[in-house]
Amino acid sequence: MLRTFRTLLFSSAVWMLTAPALADKLEQAIDTETRTLSEAARSQKKIDRLDDATRRMLDEYRHALREIESLKTYTAHLKTLVESQRREKADLARQIEEIASAEQQIVPLMLNMVTALERLVQLDTPFLPEERRQRIAQLKAMLDSAETSTAEKFRRIIEAYQIENDYAHTIEAYRAELALGDETRPMDFLRVGRVALFYLTLDGKSAGLWNARQERWETLPDEYLRPLSQGLRIARKEAAPDLLTLPIPAPEVEQ
Missing domain, CATH: 1.20.1270 (Substrate Binding Domain Of Dnak; Chain:A; Domain 2)
Incomplete structure (x- = not known):
């Protein structure tokens, strides 16, 4: 009994001596674990930030690839346009030379x-x-x-x-001045194509025909006064077309 008691006393004494040291070690272990967890948390946050940055960079990379493909297509289109414009420019230059x-x-x-x-x-x-x-x-x-x-x-x-x-x-009726001799006065003219040209005085009492061969005016007989008057009315669309009896100069016959 005495030995047992002594052993217990010894154990208690040992415990009393080692308890503070164990507490210190435990506290140190807890501190170490706490620091480890803090470092792990900071590392995780850093990893998360790096992961987000990586995703953004990947998205930017993919976006850049799409833009590159778009630019390649646009560049190819521009090359086609430039080539077409070169051909058009060459054509225009040739046309300008031809026009000149x-x-x-x-x-x-x-x-x-x-x-x-x-x-x-x-x-x-x-x-x-x-x-x-x-x-x-x-x-x-x-x-x-x-x-x-x-x-x-x-x-x-x-x-x-x-x-x-x-x-x-065409036939045509018009009024103009005509010089006959020393007198100039207004006349009504009737042109029948290029075949004949007649004049009729405004009072309807005198008429004439241009003689192209002799290059002068010839007075017509009175029998042509009425047909000429009718011809003037037809040319002015004041009367319906009708047959007219008028003198027509014969064409020249080459000798």
Whole structure:
């Protein structure tokens, strides 16, 4: 009993001596574990941040890849457009050269056409003389104008030729001054194509025919006064078309 008691006393003494040391060790262990857990938590947060950053970078990378593909497609399209524009530019340059060359040839042609048209009016039956001379004068002024394009000049000349051509297929009545001898007075004129040109005095008492061969006016017999008056009314659309008996100059026969 005494030994047992001594053993217990010894154990208690040992326990009393080692308890503080164990407490210190336990506290140190707890501190170490706490620090370890804190470090682990910080590491996890860091890992989480790195993971988020990695995801963002991956998303940005994928987005960049999509943009690169889009840019590749757009660049290929631009290359096609540039090539097309190069071809169009070459075509335009060739057309400009052709236009410049054509313009060098067409300008003398237009000058000759206006000269020929003026000569035609001078030698033709003298109907609408003032109107036709004025048309020629306008064409000449237009040819010297820098404001009118070559295409417009050519169009206007062709239009003048068309007007002259149409005279051969129409009849027309108009009033104008006519000089006969020393007297100039207004007359009614009847043009039948380019075949014949007549005049009738306003009182209807005298008529005449242009003699192209002799280039002068000839007085007509009174029997033509009524047909001429009727012809004027038909040309003015004041009467229905009808047959007229009028003298028509015979064509010249070459010897």
